Amino acid sequence: VSTAVHEFFGVAVLEAVYAGARPLAPDGLAYRETLPDRYRYATQEELVDALESLCRGWASGDLDLRKDRRELVDPYRAEVVLPAYDALLREVAGRVATGDAS
Secondary structure, eight states: OOOOSOOSSOHHHHHHHHTTOOOOEESSTTHHHHSOGGGEESSHHHHHHHHHHHHHHHHHTOOOTTTTOHHHHGGGSHHHHHHHHHHHHHHHHHHHHHTOOO
């Protein structure tokens, strides 16, 4: 559960998701870009309702904390991101080397 009021990307939440946690984060900040609606809350009442639902699911054994959440973080894995960064940095370095840094 995140109750952050200031966040640049939400790395800690994504790391927790990768480890199998079910995220619950404020509807805003960077979370809109990384988490589907079902994992976000907009008001304190929605947070309380979501937490109650999670507790009921956990107590009844109906809650699988690891089920199908790794796909949420797949776009941010190093194997995906690093080749794009490498290509971009090579392009920039090539422009600098040729004097075309515009």
